[in-house]
Amino acid sequence: MDKAETTASGHETRKRSNPAIGRSRFFVLLVIALGLVLAACADDTTGTTATSGDGEVTTTAADGEVTTTAADGEVTTTTSSDAEGTTVRVALPTPAVGIEPVLINDEGGLAAFGQAAEYLIFSDDELNPIPVLAESWESNDAGDVWTFHLNPGATFQDGSPVTADDVVATVQGIAGGNAGPAFQTFGVDPAQVVAIDEQTVEFTLTQSSGAFPFFMSSDNYNAAILPASFWEEYEEGSYEQSFVGSGPWVLESYDPGVSAVYVKNENYWGDNSGQPDRMEVTFFADEAAAVTGFLEGRFDVIPHISFSGATPLLDSPDAEVSSISTAQHRQVYFDTTKPPFDDKRVRQAIALALDRDLLVDGLLGGFGLVGNDHPIWENYPMYNSDAVEQRTQDLEQAQQLLADAGYPDGFEAPLDTLVFFEVEDLAQLIASSLAPIGIDLTVGVYDSGTYYGDYWLAADGSMGIVNYGHRGVPNVYLGAPLLSPERTGEDSWNASHWSNEEYDALFDQFTSAPDLETQTEIAGEIQALLNDEVPFIVPYYVDHISVTRPGFSGLEVTGMGHYTVVDGSFDG
């Protein structure tokens, strides 16, 4: 390197302290960059900023959001009750599909749908059928003809009355040619739904059903009553343009996958006088993001959250965590058509190897109830508490049953399941629980599409875990997942491939039972039979956990995933 090159090099330049491009120039550039950042930071607040004597800074934004920065740096954001009224901010899971009355099949969708639309009956968290658009209903003695009498005061958002024609159009719209989900399985023949008069609708079912009102309630979340005029012009995507309905909220804006804003329905036919004026819903694909938003003060309500999601909020002074018991449960099923699971002693042994209290405490933080290997939840009115004793862990008996079945040294088997809340951890805990009795499980965890497409109903000699959401009555659990596959055909959800004539007969008796006493008696027989046969294990029932901002009251949720804030209010 010669002298001139050395002179021109950066190294030499450094020694000369670079008089031309000095630090100041680069600091200027940095300042410009930081200035732009700060400019972006600046809120377009048109309200006021006030500093109190103790250093607390309060900023009121144009949108009514009040941000308080305490002297210690703690920031809290609340919603003001100014001229714009009270706003409640809600975090919901992103709807899996568009808000389509025909297609909705997930919690985010039904929760968003259920704000502007209403059902004939609302199935509340204590399984009471609350009259909404229907003020009363009755059936014939056989239970296959049901008559609903509509509330004469009920109106849609535009003030037009809710009539029997609207109910008929809704049922035909959902169960007719628009490819609705499980609605058809409830015995409804759309052609046999008729308007007797303006306020009376009659359903003639293809099979008798004592629980039919629940199938026309919010339990069947597609069955919200919409105007006949909507169904006449129905096309895919049309509902999202209006969110038409008779509910207490009117849609202001909807951004698919992002947010929905509702305002109070000032013409609501019922009483919504205590309702907040506005509800801002933000959708989240990820529960953790909703929790983050809550911790930041962005939300007032998370209507449903898992135990693991709620964990950061359990001890937070800024959150109130509450729960209701639900019938939602996981089913640990076996392929009962192939060895070793074709022997019920093997299935019983596995059921006996589980410590259910430990599962409820460890996986659900105590937010659940232990199951007893049948899907009749203990809060159902027909639950028979005398039918069968609670199964508890007994490894000695489990090993004896395995030996009796010809597997004294255990065996190897796959256990397939899906990514869903705590289910993956449940699979691992089951595997470790069975190791002491010699059963070596290989756990496979798949995304929902792969699991349901390739593993759920496969007759491959495996075990698996599947989830069943809450229902107001157990008919769905007792039907497709348990009836003989040859009886249900393509509509079978019987992952165990379990076939039992005695059970099929009991199911028919259960669904057509004329009164609760008879149904309870039959339920007891079903509980005992399933507990003995163990086509699947029900390790526990999962509570529905909600989170609200302290001071906010009036949130009502159901195990199905509906929520209402009609009576919601902020203290002060």
Added chain:
Amino acid sequence: MSRFVLRRIGLALITLFLLSVLVFVGTQLLPGDVGRRILGPFANQEAVDALNQRLGTDRPVLVQYWDWISSAVTGDLGFSISFSRPVNELLGRALGNSVKLAALAFVIVVPLSLAGGVFAALRRGTFVDRLITVGGLSATVIPEFVSGVVLIVVFGVFLGWLPGIATAPAGSGFLTQMRYLILPAIPLVLVLFGYIARITRAGVIEALEADYTRTAILKGLPRSTVIRRDVLRNALLPTIAVIASQVGYLIGGLVIVEVLFTYQGVGKLLFDAARNADFPLLAGGVLVVGAAFQVSMLLADLAYSWLNPRIRLS
């Protein structure tokens, strides 16, 4: 020049066509059919079949593809299966969001990295130089989901200085929206800073050691003039091309950042589309992202040619 541009546009169209074929083949490999994904595992098969028929997803693959591509060339990207909305509408909104985030990241990272790179070159071998080069490189290799989570936890949750959810409340003004985008912009700045700063640094060092710089100094020109007229003008050429080439990444490659910060840009929309096997939306989104990459690369080439008379594009 015009021949070059036309040829590049032609190649871009071929690339986009191949891209659409790849996406289409990819969606056919996803497990489960569309009707089943929409209606859920417990819907009866009759309902699933009816929905597939209504959506047209039960038709032969080539028929579906032909239908879609023949509409796409007219500018109609079809109807989203999962959102029940026209794809154009969804993509338009998401593209607007992505551009906002990209613009903010650009406004922060370009001045910072240029200044950092020039400063490091002029202080070559010092602690500041090593801090900028090693620190920048370290920041570049931190995955966005790591830096993003740390930013959310520290600045969003614990300090509460900035929102960790990037979606501003409905009806927010522009500046409020920008405020919500600061945290998601930072991981992008971290990724790009080291890259751009190092390119800038290398360019400045090369220019400082060039004969024309030596000549200018020996002529007695003031050092500031030499740096401004000779060094920076030559050193920043490759940097500008590198910056322009990042536009595509910033508009369409932010899947992780947008999902992490719950921001409905093109990346998150593509993620949702893939999850729901929503072929029209996925294919439309990929085409838009592919077009963004192509346009940004073309602009980079044109900018480089315009700034450097020695380059003649033909």
